[in-house]
Amino acid sequence: MGSEFPFTLADSSLGQLDCLVDGEPVVAKSGNRFEIIDPGSGKSWASCPDCREEDVDAAVQSSHRAFQSYSKWTPRQRAQTLLKWHQEIIAARDDLAKILVHETGKPLAEAYGEIDYATTFTWWFVGEAERVQGSSIVSAIPGRRAVTIKQPVGVAAALVPWNFPIALTLRKASAALAAGCTMIVKPSPETPITALSVARLALKAGFPPGALNVLTTSLEGTPRLAEALCLHPLVKKVTFTGSTRVGKIISGLCARNLKKSTMELGGNCPFIIFDDANLDQALGQLMGLKWRHAGQACVSSNRVYVQRGVYDKFVDLVVNATSQLKMGHGMADGTTLGPVTTPRSLDRAEDMAKDALAKGAKLVFGTGKRDASGSGGYFMAPTVLTNVTDDMLMSQDEIFAPLLGFSVFDTEEEVIQRANNTAMGLTSYAFTKNVDRLWRLFELLEAGMVGLNTGNNSSAEAPFGGIKESGSGKESGKDVAIEEFMITKSGTFTIEGL
């Protein structure tokens, strides 16, 4: 470990910071480690093994061995063990929340919120494990019948991002384990400890050694480790959440061997408010969505379009509510806006604000610049811009920072065209009390998910995933998510006497 843990853990086993392979703590073959930085202070507080491609084979072989027995467990055994895991995670909620704050920077209340969201996935896949079904088919050919069965695909690799590290580890791993797959998780370099913690709890819950392995690596090691996992012949499925740029690389690596993959990629999500919307409702939803984790969610509202009749009023409401946010370290009392997780996000946000201001946007709150108070943390005060146009960088790319811009629109037709005018298609949001318009928007907005009078449409029970360059495949939801980890096999029988 680098420096001392800055907090005490009720379960000291969660302070074991080596990789987890075959149920054992494992270090990198090189012996190297990398530092974990608290984004709220900019200081290192722990370290993890800096694995490279030479560390991959042992982890995959372990997961492959585990798969031989685990895939034969009955669905009920899997469901019961998932339930035990779910309970272990809930019991460790306080420890996990503190780790999350120190890895991601998010405020403590949001960390608890993420854990509660995360355990909706363990809970959901307890149920899904026993609901996998094939089908029977009467053939067009006399005396012939066909059936389909679903089988776990094999060892899966999960490449998990740093913005919701517990929720997204659990969304991927619960589906894989429910399906009968084993999994190797490669967490982001910023957030390895949450993944290690939940994997240790999986072992405690009764999953066999190797069912859930974790390999950690630094930012420099990430491309090589990810590539080795994607290309290993015994890895049969890759699930990735991250940027569209990296998703295209991962998808290309999987395509080389025609490997199954799920891609949850970037968004550029429009948030549309019509004149007839309930503005208090829209305000509450926008505040929750935009400032959650300092704007660092793929589903965050990236472009906010407000109809001309309520534009000034709505901007005022948002500026007033934003002025009540309290920026600070995630563990400090009353903090409602934490730092961003990486200094790269600050560079990007500053570039976007500068570009927007140069092209005519107006600064109505904040500075558009990183915090200069010298705290050492990666802070940027919430910034609100008006007069934002579609040619600005912040309208074209994912912002991933506490920077919010407003654009005005006049007609439904215009806003649908502008909302869809992007390569991305993750989620869109629209607020109106006109029920016909609501349905039209649902059908016409090009996105894998649409929030109608809500800014929160992520849930375990609904399929999560984008279209266009926002990805392919679904995580969560009935049938579709577990099927991402299964193959469908058909058997055809000739039956004499029929």
Ligand SMILES: O=CCCC(=O)O
């Ligand atoms: O940032 C990506 C995932 C966030 C969510 O599950 O709502």
